[in-house]
Amino acid sequence: MNLELLYMKPKEITLNTQHNNNKISFTDDEIGNEHISTSVDTPMKPDAFVLSDEEKQKKIEFHFREIMETLGLDLTDDSLNGTPHRVAKMYIKEIFSGLNPDNKPKIALFENKYQYNQMLVEKDITFYSNCEHHFVPIFGKAHVAYISNGKVIGLSKLNRIVQYFSKRPQVQERLTVQIAKELQSILETEDVAVVIDAKHLCVSSRGVQDNNSATVTSFYGGKFSQESTRQEFLKYVEMKTNY
């Protein structure tokens, strides 16, 4: 066992998402040339919703069976036989359900009756997504914040918005910006911050096989672009809780 590895501090790759003209540019080479995303919107074909969910599930099941058979697996084995069906169902109903706008959470806005116009932070939102370059998991914590402009939403809705955009093939930078833009639009304010701290299985379980690295992405809109506001937000995120 290499002791040095044990005591090595987790490496962080910090990417400040720059979103000029709807393009995301990468500032760190380490993430690899293959990790390039092209736009803030998930690239979808114009006919993405011509097939129903049931039709898509049947088609994926057929093709996943082909993949498994090509790998040489014996699909008559009891343990493997149901896998194509399970994978197809999981893709459509669970892990990629956020591709379908019908599944977008319906968000009701409330008047801010308490006159609470300070920062509201919802931190440590656990999410599971999948890397669009390798189709293996990305998972971690999202921290979101906004400063109310007279309107508020239920706390659980912040969580739901994170989950909705996570359930797509993603790159972390796009996920960060999609959550932020959605909150800005719903809350009718620029004053939104999103920080995502995540682990990519395509980095830790294959490729460079780096088990210690984490990727941090951030979006700071409106008042959060001021240093003091940003620091206040980060202080709450780092605050230890004893419950």
Ligand SMILES: [Zn+2]
């Ligand atoms: Zn990947």
